[in-house]
Amino acid sequence: MADHKHSAKQNSGHAFVRAEDAPLLPPPATEAGLTGWLWQNIFASMADFSSAGASLRSACVAALTVFLLYFGFAQIYTLLDFGVFSAVWSDPDELKREACWTVDQGGGLPSGWHAACWPFIYAKHKFIMYGAYPSEELWRVNLSVLLGIAGLAYVLIERLPRRREVGAMMLTLYPLLCFILLTGGNLAIPFGSIGLWLIIGLAVISLGRLAKRGFLGSTLSEFHALIGLTGWAFVIYNTVRGFGAVDFGLEPIDTRDWGGLLITLVVAVTGIVVSLPLGIILALGRRSEMPAARLICTVFIEFWRGVPLITVLFMASVMLPLFLPEGVNFDNLLRALIGVMLFSAAYMAEVIRGGLQAIDKGQYEGAQAMGLSYWQSMRLIILPQALTHVIPGIVNTFIGLFKDTTLVSIVGIFDLLGAGQSAIADAAWSTPVQATTMYLYIAIIFFVFCFGMSRYSIYMENKLSKSRQH
């Protein structure tokens, strides 16, 4: 050490040769560990007293910090006090509303009491979760939800084998199963018409194949993907109808009896699952070099983005039946579902288009130069990167969609919020805290779902950015 200093002094001119390495020292207390964290995040900004101005600033920062801490804790305490500490948790004597009345109102709670009345939620729990779904058939809903949770968990945990196959089942068999379980199937659809449409679908698929090989001229050959997709849409739709027409011995349950969280999940999950692939196709179409595809996709996206969801739902449930021929009547929930799907697909398309635009032109050229076809290069090269870039935007749209499902209550469908609101109207539970308790409960349910999605998206982003290191 002394030697080193000495040699450094000797070479105080321009020339310098280091004789000995400078020692590696541990960091000061302000840089690492708990003290480091506290210093950097709290105390560093209020420790400067070198001048009058700096002292004033430090004092202000300190006062603000204390105030914010106090304010934050006070808010959390108020919420916990309302929901937990002072809340009424049980109603052993079946008093209903009187269990949550204060002395002034004729009950037993101290005057000025104001907290959650959870027995009200227990009593309405079935209605908030399932709506008017018959009690003895609830196992069908529970089974659908449990299978869904199990399948989703399996697909989201990366260590498990055969995730791809399970995922494919979740996207094909599972919706079909839910459809039959929840509605009961046995719809009055003649098998003849289903068979006819299946044959038409298969014929259209074959037409697409022929077009791809160029037997039908160059104009049709450019649209072979579109023709094939149309055929598949026919086949899939009629397969679903076919299964729906089979009598499985389940009691049919009209969707008007569905309600609560069940409706919210059905609308949100269908919207999420359909809007992503539809959004991808729309985004690719809008960036396509084919003017017709570009025009159709642009018009579709701009139309649905330009209309409020409430209007869409009103149109679907009130105006659409006016235009349909007499006797043709399809389900109110299905109409709302289609509206929500198309609406969110338009938003999703724009998010994904943002991701596509962020991909360097060289990636397209690299894929082209290797001889990959358009769909191969999209699937293998462009979309995996584009979708990774826009995970926050995609999840943002999912969360928005999940919360927007509450709008279906405007067309007489009792989703979670709608069910909660109609439960509040029950005079048997009429108390001053009835509405607040219900809204708190609904808010907690929404928060759990939305926060879960948000955390998973952050996890995915971290994981992807780590494995790719760029």
Added chain:
Amino acid sequence: MARKAAATKMNISDEVMISMQAVNKWFGSFHVLRDINLTVHKGERIVICGPSGSGKSTLIRCLNRLEEHQDGEITVQGITINNDLKNIDEIRRDVGMVFQHFNLFPHLTILENCTLAPIWVRKMPKAEAEAIAMKYLERVKIPEQALKYPGQLSGGQQQRVAIARSLCMEPKLMLFDEPTSALDPEMIKEVLDTMVALAEDGMSMVCVTHEMGFARKVANRVIFMDEGQIVEQNEPEAFFNNPQSDRTKLFLSQILDH
């Protein structure tokens, strides 16, 4: 050196690899390629040089239809490049291309980058594609990086991977579009060494490059382009020692004198 050049010259066959006849191309109203006539035989190694904006990149990008020409005829291996997608697919399968900015796929490992096209375009089984990929990664001297992602490699290593990736399709012709222009000086040599080795194996090559040492060493012909035209072409010795056109002389004096 002279002996080696003579030996490789003997590998050139009469088979025509590329033929461009009276090719013209415009970007909007800008006439970027003007009356290009060029014939390349199998086994030939062509270096194209010229000032920036002279159309050299556009020229080689027309050879695998990354750019569309509007006038004239281009055939590659006897297949005419036109709007027929089948012809274009067939040509791209047999023509490898290496880009200035590598264009590796950042979300795939080095090995996956190399096996992608053999698996999806040539429909090769995965194991076989991986064996071929490892063979070419060894040839460009980075087999140990196979499981890393492109972002973890240096520029020179990435460009060598890009060369290996093209070779995995076992192409008949390789196009190089300024392969060393985006590299730090100390990495240029490793890429050029790989390209020289490829040339010595008799690969037909068209290279757009400013590496005049490379041109002298491996090219059969050097082509000088300016303002969208081929101004001069000759064997490397004659081209560098005795340029004919004033524009060539000016260009050579600008890049060689400093």
